Amino acid sequence: MAASPLPTRRHADVIVIGGGIIGAACAREYARQGLSVAVVEPGPIGGGATAASMGHLLTVDALDPADQTESDFSRRSLQLWQDWLQAQEAHRELAEYSRCGTLWLAADAEELDLAERKCAWFGGQGLAAEMLKPEALFEAEPLLRRDLWGALRVPGDGRVYPPRVAGRWLQEAQAKLFRARAVGFDGASVRLDNGRELWGAMTVICTGLAAQQHLPAGWLLPKKGHLAITQRHPGRVQHQLVELGYLKRAHLVDQDTVSFNLQPRPGGQLLIGSSRQIGREDRELDPALLKQMLRQALHYMPGLGELSLLRCWTGVRPASRDGQPLIGAHPLLRRCWLATGHEGLGITTALATAELLVQLSLGQPCSLDPSPFRPERFSESQHVVVPA
Numbered sequence: 444m445a446a447s448p449l450p451t452r453r454h455a456d457v458i459v460i461g462g463g464i465i466g467a468a469c470a471r472e473y474a475r476q477g478l479s480v481a482v483v484e485p486g487p488i489g490g491g492a493t494a495a496s497m498g499h500l501l502t503v504d505a506l507d508p509a510d511q512t513e514s515d516f517s518r519r520s521l522q523l524w525q526d527w528l529q530a531q532e533a534h535r536e537l538a539e540y541s542r543c544g545t546l547w548l549a550a551d552a553e554e555l556d557l558a559e560r561k562c563a564w565f566g567g568q569g570l571a572a573e574m575l576k577p578e579a580l581f582e583a584e585p586l587l588r589r590d591l592w593g594a595l596r597v598p599g600d601g602r603v604y605p606p607r608v609a610g611r612w613l614q615e616a617q618a619k620l621f622r623a624r625a626v627g628f629d630g631a632s633v634r635l636d637n638g639r640e641l642w643g644a645m646t647v648i649c650t651g652l653a654a655q656q657h658l659p660a661g662w663l664l665p666k667k668g669h670l671a672i673t674q675r676h677p678g679r680v681q682h683q684l685v686e687l688g689y690l691k692r693a694h695l696v697d698q699d700t701v702s703f704n705l706q707p708r709p710g711g712q713l714l715i716g717s718s719r720q721i722g723r724e725d726r727e728l729d730p731a732l733l734k735q736m737l738r739q740a741l742h743y744m745p746g747l748g749e750l751s752l753l754r755c756w757t758g759v760r761p762a763s764r765d766g767q768p769l770i771g772a773h774p775l776l777r778r779c780w781l782a783t784g785h786e787g788l789g790i791t792t793a794l795a796t797a798e799l800l801v802q803l804s805l806g807q808p809c810s811l812d813p814s815p816f817r818p819e820r821f822s823e824s825q826h827v828v829v830p831a
């Protein structure tokens with residue numbers, strides 16, 4: 444098929460659809476390559492799943508030696524996050540960054556064994572990690588319940604406030620912002636819901652879960668989550684605290700789950716998570732599930748019961764069918780590139796996503812193996828039905 448000529452009049456070299464953390468990271472990376480960027484976003488920048496998230500930057504291990512994908516991906520991205528955060532103190536301030544580290548809490552012998560295996564993996568990779576015995580754990584986090592078996596401490600992990608970062612990255616990209624919803628793509632043009640048409644050399648689709656509208660059925664899957672934030676706590680919580688049972692439950696597909704995941708905010712409030720409801724994309728609070736989540740938090744940190752909640756909210760993780768994001772050429776739309784499906788790790792992996800997508804779309808050598816992320820992997824395993 445002969446390619447139609449590129450339009451000579453362009454609004455920008457690259458049109459990025461969606462101003463969440465992934466769209467913002469991509470916009471910034473294209474600009475760093477010397478290309479001009481336009482961003483289409485009808486809502487707040489860094490809204491969507493990005494605003495709902497915890498902003499935990501976490502290293503993912505690869506206990507299964509046969510699958511290094513997520514681990515390599517998160518490590519590359521965390522390196523890029525550190526490069527950005529260290530480049531200017533203003534970045535750390537604006538991002539509300541803290542290198543709080545993660546404590547993975549073991550509540551029984553099985554979880555302690557998992558913690559020890561994770562610790563050995565980190566050590567083998569030359570990454571900082573240590574096991575804390577119960578006494579050391581309670582010294583580090585005195586508000587935790589007393590019968591835990593110990594914890595794995597990963598000191599390099601951190602937290603950020605993602606919406607502010609997304610805004611900053613768009614500024615760095617000097618992106619032209621179009622306040623509208625994209626309703627159609629046709630090669631190098633994008634139709635907006637206000638009737639305008641934008642022209643560029645390529646279009647990058649970073650619309651989170653909404654990207655499903657431009658993909659064959661079933662490639663993306665919503666995973667709704669609840670979070671709650673308390674008033675300022677007078678005591679001391681220093682680390683992001685995550686129960687190791689979280690790992691067992693995060694991949695269950697047939698039931699709603701809750702896990703203890705707690706983050707100290709810079710102002711002293713405590714952010715409490717989290718829940719997973721697969722297939723749910725509404726934003727309604729589910730009081731019964733929220734109660735279950737808070738009960739789990741109380742179970743790990745009994746003193747929380749004395750605090751008032753300031754706010755509770757939900758967000759929807761844009762998951763893919765196999766748990767890996769879709770990064771690469773759109774399988775059906777020419778000159779369109781995709782970066783979506785990051786589920787619960789999109790903040791952590793935003794910068795590696797942007798780097799990989801830009802390298803692929805500009806024909807540059809890739810820093811990571813792109814094959815696990817190829818969007819067309821799903822079309823090879825099913826009959827493709829293009830949405831109307």
Ligand SMILES: Cc1cc2nc3c(=O)[nH]c(=O)nc-3n(C[C@H](O)[C@H](O)[C@H](O)COP(=O)(O)OP(=O)(O)OC[C@H]3O[C@@H](n4cnc5c(N)ncnc54)[C@H](O)[C@@H]3O)c2cc1C
Nearest residue numbers: 461463465491492493496499625651668758788789790791
């Ligand atoms: C409860 C919860 C906790 C989480 N915690 C963490 C965490 O601690 N660490 C971590 O790494 N990740 C976490 N995540 C995951 C992370 O938030 C997501 O993976 C990430 O935000 C996805 O970013 P995105 O840019 O793809 O999507 P979004 O942030 O949803 O952005 C997509 C944007 O596209 C726009 N859009 C949609 N359709 C159109 C259209 N047609 N035209 C123009 N614009 C459009 C939307 O308005 C939106 O702004 C969490 C998620 C949730 C829900």
